[in-house]
Amino acid sequence: MSVGFSDLNLRPANKADVRSLCLAALEAGFKTVAVNTEVDANVFAKKGKKGETDGSKIIPEPLDLDILKKELDGRLQILQRLTVQIADSLQAHKLFQSNAVMKYDILAVQPLNPQAFQHACASMDVDIVSFDATDCAPLKAARKVVRQARERGVYFEAQYWPLVSSSATRRNTIAIMHSLHAVGRGRALVVLTSGAAAPNHLRSPYDVANLALLLGLSEESAKNCMRHATRNVLLNAQARRMGKGMVFGQVTRPVNDKIVEENGIPPTKRRKKDSSASQQVSAAG
Structure with a gap:
């Protein structure tokens, strides 16, 4: 699987903005993008018809992007990502009761506290653990938790748009990433994305590689976080969705x-x- 430079977190405000974001990513030099659908933790408190939390309908269906995919076929691969905020293990359990979860190419969670962060790294069958630098304090990462995530192939997300959007988000993002580097001894699995909500938020992969110096990443490491790391995320996501399988080989020449x-x-x-x-x-x- 060759994906080139990838941005696995485009955050359009509505479906009408998806095309302009994808075209901007293509022009910036990306070959693969993921359109992100975000779900707030408050949805877990919604009541069903019988007064109980309806776990099967908390996740919306993926956007219908078939027309756009055909338009950009061969030039840009468009995937669908789901990011869900969680505050405890009960919400994590309810998340997987929804059939719509498996319809997304990538599954990410955004822990809102240290307990949810630990549960996501150690137990949840997800592809990415993300952070919200706009309204939550940096999460305190334990060495054991980061090691468990690495052993399970779970990647941590570093977004570059918060670095240039405001001083508060820049401070939080830098603190989170430096904490992961320190606790993980430089071995934490990291994927670098934009978190862009508008076309002018996007930067070329080479500009992002320079910007990632603020996150403690070298230029080469940053490029790998947008190329090889994203490829691994997609392979892990495909394995998660398809489950265990068998591969058969055949000798084509005596x-x-x-x-x-x-x-x-x-x-x-x-x-x-x-x-x-x-x-x-x-x-x-």
Whole structure:
């Protein structure tokens, strides 16, 4: 799977803004993007017909982007991402009661407190753990929790738009990422995204690589966070959605032919020689 430079977090305010964001990402140099649908933690408090929380309908259906995908086919791969805020393990459990969750290509959660952060890293079957730098204090990360996330292939999201949007979000984002680097000893899995809500929020991958120096990432590491890390996220997400499977292989050329070819004798000549020898034996009989 080759995805090129990827931005796995475009945040359009409505469906009408999706096209302009995708075109801006394409012009900036990205080959793969994910359109993000965000769900607030308050939805878990909604009541069903019987007065109970309706866990099966808290997640909206993905946007219908078939027309846009056909328009940009071959130039830009468009995926769908779901990001859900969670405050406790009960909300995390209710999240997976919704059938719509599996319709998204990428699943991310945004913990609102240290307890939810620990649960997401250690137990939840998600692809990305995100942070909201606009209205929550930096989460205190424990070394064990970060290690558990790495062992499970869960990536942490670093967004660059909060770095330039305001001083408060810049301070929170830098603090969160430096905490992850320190606790994870530089081995935390990180994916770098924009979090862009408008086309003018986007930057080219090379500009982002320079901007990521504020997050403690080298230029090369930042490029890997937009290329190789995003590829791993997509592979892990595909495995999560498809479940366990089996791969079957088939030999397309006889092994003897390969050995003969390595010894300098083309397989076709060897087969002709063997065929002639068989005919001589038959005639002698």
